[in-house]
Amino acid sequence: MIQSLRLRLLVGSVLAIAFILLLVASGLSRVFSNYVADRYRADMSAIIDQLAANVEFGGGKVKLxxxxxxxxxxxxxxxxxxxxxxQDGLIFRSRSLWDIELAPRTLLTGSYGFDVAxxxxxxxxxxxxxxxxxxTxxxxxxxxLLAAFDRKIVDDTISxxxxxxxxMLVLTAAVLLAAAFLQIGIGLAPLSRLQEGLARVRSGATDQLTGEGPTELHPLVTxxxxxxxxxxxxIGRARAxxxxxxxxxxxxxxxxLQLADNLPDRxxxxxxxxxxxxxxxADRQLQSARLGVEQMAQTGLASLTGKLISVLTPVTAARDVTWxxxxxxxxxxxxxxxxxxEALGNVLDNATRFAKSEIRVSAERQRDGIRLHVEDDGPxxxxxxxxxxxxRGVHLDDDEGTxxxxxxxxxxLAAYGGSIAFSRSVLGGLGVTLWLPAHR
Structure with missing residues (x-):
C-alpha cells in the first residue's frame, strides 16, 4: 500500500488522465472513421447515380x-x-478494372460498412x-451498379x-500531468507549513500553531x-x-539524620x-518523571559542550590535560x-577525573541521530x-561517591530514545559513545 499522500494523488491523477484520454482517443477515432467512411460512401453513391442517369434501353440492349x-x-x-x-452478367466496367470483374459472388461484408472485393x-x-x-x-x-476504391486509401487517411x-493526446497528457503536479504541490503546501509550525513548537520558538491556511485545516490546527x-x-502539574x-x-x-546523631556509631x-x-x-525517580514530559526542545551540541568544557577547564589545566x-x-x-x-556533564566529568594528558570529544551525524564520542588516556x-x-553504585575508582x-x-538518554555505550579508547583509556536523538 502506498504510504505517501503525494504519491497517492499523483498515481490517482495519472490513472484518471490515462483513462479519460483513452476514452477520448477511442471516441475521436470512431467519429473520424465514420466521417471518412460516410464521405467515401457519398462519393461512391454519386458515381452510381451518374451511371444510373446515363443508362438507356433500346432495341433490347443496354447502352451507357x-x-x-x-x-x-x-x-x-x-x-x-x-x-x-x-441479369445475364457483366455489361460495362471501367477501363481501370482492366480484365477483372467484380462479381457479386466475390463480395463480402467488410469494414466501414462497405462490401469487400x-x-x-x-x-x-x-x-x-x-x-x-x-x-422499359x-x-x-x-x-x-457498383463503385469501388482501394481500401488502402481509407486506411492511410485514418492512420x-x-x-x-x-x-495531440501525448501533449495534452503532459500538460494535464504538469497541472496535476502543480495542483498537488499547491494542495499539500499547507501541510508543509503545518509541519514547519510543529517544528517551531518542538524547538520551543512558539507554544501554539497559527490559524493561517485553508479552512479545511483549521479544525486540525485547533x-x-x-x-x-x-x-x-x-508539564506544569508534573513539575509541581x-x-x-x-x-x-x-x-x-x-x-x-539529626536523630541518628544520638545513636551508637553502628x-x-x-x-x-x-x-x-x-x-x-528519589532523585532518580524525580529525574525520570521530569524527563517524561520534557522532550520537545532542541539544543546546539557544540555550544553546550563548550560551556561544559569551560567549567571543567580549570581542573584539567592544573594537571596539564589538553582538550x-x-x-x-x-x-x-x-x-x-x-x-x-546532565547526561554529557557526567561523562565529561568522569573523563576529567581519570585523564592523564588528553581528552578527545568528537561527533558525527548519522541517519537519524548523532554519535558523540568522549575518550581519555586514563587507566x-x-x-x-x-x-x-x-x-547504580558502581565506582570507577576507590574515591567516595554515589x-x-x-x-x-x-x-x-533512554528517556529521549538515546543510549550510551562503553569501549576501550584508542588513547588507552575509556571510550564513551552517546547516541543522541536529532531531527534531520
Missing part, C-alpha cells in the same frame, strides 16, 4: 450514354473503379453497390489522423493547539508534584546509608539543554567490566 468523368477510371489499377452488371493488383477494394429496377418498353429490368491525434495546551498543563515530593522528603530525611552509619539510598532513589574538540556548529540535538548538560576499564559501568553519574546519564 456517358461514363463518369474522373480520369482515374481510365488508368488500369488506379484505385477507383465502377461496374454495371445485368479483390482489385486488379490483388489489393482489397471497398465496394458500394446498388440494384436498380428500370422500367419490354418490362422491368434490374441492373446492379495519418491517428498519428496526429496521438501527438485540535493540535488544544493538545499542546493540555501537554503544557500536564516533583517539586512538592522533593521538598516533602527533604525535611523528614533531615530529621532522621546504627548511625546504617541510618545515614539508608537515608542516602532514599535520596538517590581536543571536533564538533560541527550545525549539529542540533533533540533534547532539553538541562537534560543534555581505562577492563573489557569484562565495561558492560557494568553504568549500573556511583550514580553514568547511571543517571543512561537514564536521561
Amino acid at each position: 450514354t456517358d461514363e463518369p468523368g474522373d480520369p482515374r477510371f481510365e488508368l488500369p489499377g488506379s484505385g477507383l473503379y465502377w461496374q454495371v452488371i445485368g 479483390e482489385g486488379p493488383d490483388g489489393a482489397p477494394l471497398l465496394v458500394q453497390r446498388r440494384t436498380i429496377d428500370f422500367e 418498353s419490354g418490362g422491368t429490368r434490374s441492373l446492379t 495519418e489522423y491517428h498519428g496526429a491525434m496521438t501527438i 485540535e493540535l493547539n488544544g493538545l499542546l495546551k493540555e501537554r503544557e498543563t500536564a 508534584r516533583a517539586s512538592d515530593l522533593a521538598h516533602g522528603l527533604k525535611t523528614p530525611l533531615t530529621v532522621l 546504627e548511625r552509619i546504617m541510618i545515614r546509608q539508608q537515608v542516602d539510598l532514599i535520596r538517590q532513589r 581536543h574538540v571536533d564538533l560541527d556548529e550545525q549539529l542540533t540535538v533533540d533534547m532539553d539543554p538541562a537534560d543534555l548538560a 581505562g576499564v577492563k573489557d569484562e567490566d565495561l558492560s557494568g559501568i553504568a549500573r 556511583g550514580l553519574g553514568l547511571a543517571i546519564s543512561e537514564d536521561v
Whole structure:
C-alpha cells in the first residue's frame, strides 16, 4: 500500500488522465472513421447515380450514354473503379478494372460498412453497390451498379489522423500531468507549513500553531493547539508534584539524620546509608518523571559542550590535560539543554577525573541521530567490566561517591530514545559513545 499522500494523488491523477484520454482517443477515432467512411460512401453513391442517369434501353440492349468523368477510371489499377452488371452478367466496367470483374459472388461484408472485393493488383477494394429496377418498353429490368476504391486509401487517411491525434493526446497528457503536479504541490503546501509550525513548537520558538491556511485545516490546527495546551498543563502539574515530593522528603530525611546523631556509631552509619539510598532513589525517580514530559526542545551540541568544557577547564589545566574538540556548529540535538548538560556533564566529568594528558570529544551525524564520542588516556576499564559501568553504585575508582553519574546519564538518554555505550579508547583509556536523538 502506498504510504505517501503525494504519491497517492499523483498515481490517482495519472490513472484518471490515462483513462479519460483513452476514452477520448477511442471516441475521436470512431467519429473520424465514420466521417471518412460516410464521405467515401457519398462519393461512391454519386458515381452510381451518374451511371444510373446515363443508362438507356433500346432495341433490347443496354447502352451507357456517358461514363463518369474522373480520369482515374481510365488508368488500369488506379484505385477507383465502377461496374454495371445485368441479369445475364457483366455489361460495362471501367477501363481501370482492366480484365477483372467484380462479381457479386466475390463480395463480402467488410469494414466501414462497405462490401469487400479483390482489385486488379490483388489489393482489397471497398465496394458500394446498388440494384436498380428500370422500367422499359419490354418490362422491368434490374441492373446492379457498383463503385469501388482501394481500401488502402481509407486506411492511410485514418492512420495519418491517428498519428496526429496521438501527438495531440501525448501533449495534452503532459500538460494535464504538469497541472496535476502543480495542483498537488499547491494542495499539500499547507501541510508543509503545518509541519514547519510543529517544528517551531518542538524547538520551543512558539507554544501554539497559527490559524493561517485553508479552512479545511483549521479544525486540525485547533485540535493540535488544544493538545499542546493540555501537554503544557500536564508539564506544569508534573513539575509541581516533583517539586512538592522533593521538598516533602527533604525535611523528614533531615530529621532522621539529626536523630541518628544520638545513636551508637553502628546504627548511625546504617541510618545515614539508608537515608542516602532514599535520596538517590528519589532523585532518580524525580529525574525520570521530569524527563517524561520534557522532550520537545532542541539544543546546539557544540555550544553546550563548550560551556561544559569551560567549567571543567580549570581542573584539567592544573594537571596539564589538553582538550581536543571536533564538533560541527550545525549539529542540533533533540533534547532539553538541562537534560543534555546532565547526561554529557557526567561523562565529561568522569573523563576529567581519570585523564592523564588528553581528552578527545568528537561527533558525527548519522541517519537519524548523532554519535558523540568522549575518550581519555586514563587507566581505562577492563573489557569484562565495561558492560557494568553504568549500573547504580558502581565506582570507577576507590574515591567516595554515589556511583550514580553514568547511571543517571543512561537514564536521561533512554528517556529521549538515546543510549550510551562503553569501549576501550584508542588513547588507552575509556571510550564513551552517546547516541543522541536529532531531527534531520
